[in-house]
Amino acid sequence: METNYTLTNIEETEQFLSANGIEFTSVKHVAVPTVEKMLEEVKFEDKNVTFAKNLFLKDKKKKTLYLLIAKHDTVFDFKGLAKFLKTGSSNIRGGDADKLEEILKVKGGSVNLFSILNDNENKVELLMDKALYDQEYIGFHPMQNDATFAISSSDMEKVIKLSNHEPQVINFSELIVLSEAGKDKQEKKEKPKKEKKEKVKDEDLHELGITISRQDDFSLWYSQTITKSEMIEYYDVSGCYILRPWSYGIWERVQGFLDNLFKENGVENAYFPIFVTEKALTKEEDHLEGFAPEVAWVTRSGKTEMKEPIAIRPTSETIMYPAFAKWVQSHRDLPILLNQWTNIVRWEFKHPTPFIRTREFLWQEGHTAHATKDEATKFVYAILECYAKAYEEMYSVPVIRGIKSRGETFAGADFTSTVELFVPANGRGIQGATSHYLGQNFSKMFDLWFENEDKKKDFAHQTSWGFTTRSIGAMVMIHGDDKGLVLPPRVSQVQVVIVPISNKTNSDQILEVADKVFDTLKKAGIRVKIDDRKNYKPGWKFNHWEVKGVPIRIEIGAKDIEKSEIRVVRRFDGKKFQLSTEGLADNLHEELQKIQHEMYEKAVKERDQRIKKSATWEGFMTELNQRNLVLTPWCDKESCEDNVKERSKEESKQAENAGEEVLTGAAKTLCKPLEQPELAEDTKCFACDAGATATALWGRSY
Structure with a gap:
């Protein structure tokens, strides 16, 4: 049961x-x-x-x-x-x-x-x-x-x-x-012990760190990592979480990066209310159907029942487009290119996972209206490229650009473009961000029309697009290791942490050098911190900052001062080496760039090794059950995808019951990659033997 x-x-x-x-x-x-x-x-x-x-x-x-x-x-x-x-x-x-x-x-x-x-x-x-x-x-x-x-x-x-x-x-x-x-015998053996001063023991040090490997229990590893690194604090409303400064700082940096890219594409920021009327939300039936189970409703004010319930936005198409309709009369009023940075509520009933699946989350949502389909379609892909850059250049996470299947398309859209990610540690895909071409579906519903250059009535072609704090969770899963977080330098709240290693005789001298190094790096624009807490030993501090994923740790001891050097430890790969204090800022800037690039290259290599190809159902299931992504020829029919979901779910259960270690659950299309190989005319769909019209990327996902 x-x-x-x-x-x-x-x-x-x-x-x-x-x-x-x-x-x-x-x-x-x-x-x-x-x-x-x-x-x-x-x-x-x-x-x-x-x-x-x-x-x-x-x-x-x-x-x-x-x-x-x-x-x-x-x-x-x-x-x-x-x-x-x-x-x-x-x-x-x-x-x-x-x-x-x-x-x-x-x-x-x-x-x-x-x-x-x-x-x-x-x-x-x-x-x-x-x-x-x-x-x-x-x-x-x-x-x-x-x-x-x-x-x-x-x-x-x-x-x-x-x-x-x-x-x-x-x-x-x-x-x-x-x-x-045996208690009596034990009491005889026990002797009074001298009181000892409290100190951090090795086992306490261990408890401060991550106590489970990703391979043994990925879910527990993830939970420990985001809490012990001080990214997340749990809250008393299920599915809602507190973003602590260590994670919110990451969001601020990615937010700034994307905001600049949006503005380069002519987008302006605005803000629209969080509430939407039932009448507006239900106007576009396909759109409502896609969100209906997740919509949270306000039905009471104090103890008074409201005459009409008001929904908390699951997304803002139905909030923004009535305003767009007021603002547009002529083609000269187009395009409208707006974005808002805000929060969203979707009352998920699945098992909540911080960052990945939450009832409230932070995001940006962009909405545009254009005079032509061509202009709107180009804008969809321009935004998709902004998202790809955010992952690749900020998070050091590779993406696969693609188009969603009909069954996975955003409710009310003509097509949905996407960037898809992969977590090698558990074999699951993650949808990174989406950009939708809405066609004229919403503009006809909300009477968003204009007089074109031929003085004829035409409806606007629209787009919507969003990027969320889910991206932080994806980064944690893709880069993290058994010690905790591994942060790319461009998003890390602290890029370099300085740990002085001193004793009673040289403490002042070492702290003086540490302060000078701190000042030098800060003036050079490096986000740096000194951990000069006296109640913790260096080993405890090393462990603490490793869990938090700081890209570079600098150690300064007596021997380092004698040689005018500092000890550098890279969190990403554990490499240790000495650097001269002369030209230190330039050398560390270069090292941070190397780490950013090497993290990306490692993630690309690990992902590509796990993308397999198959033209048959048997080969597809073999690769899927080995926690890989699978590229297949496909007929691109929604009924076929539904069948694949059911068959893959059932067969993976059978494999698990037979004692095989497999990732269970239904497989679905992640996307049809934008880079499509040419298919021979007689190529058949791997699942139903109908004629294949596209190559699809399949996997099990969050």
């Missing part, structure tokens, strides 16, 4: 319980982050309610995550628990807050039974206290700690069953007995 629940607050928990016929009693109260506070503040007048104690744990050695739910007065014995779980007692510790929020969709202090329903991929093992099953009613937080719901023990079991988790039921009194064995 598959589950597909997403509970993030009290309302969604209520809906789940009601929908599944589970009776509950609700009590609102002040926020109670601990079970002790709960016992003080929460009272049920008509029920004998036992409160639950909830812990999110991990096994450091096995990388296993646990949700432990016990009676509030249960005495935990972690030594006994470790023996029960067959691991060392030192390996059981509190789970990471980012994983708690990512998987169970709940913050610390609010952990509860209902949160296990969010673990649709069964990444967390459920441990239940046997004593809870003997209680009449048990109290749990409904995803937030300012309320408590009481449900019966039988309904507790029903919730567990609906979560599709098979719990391990633990008798904690037996665990205590189990751990007592």
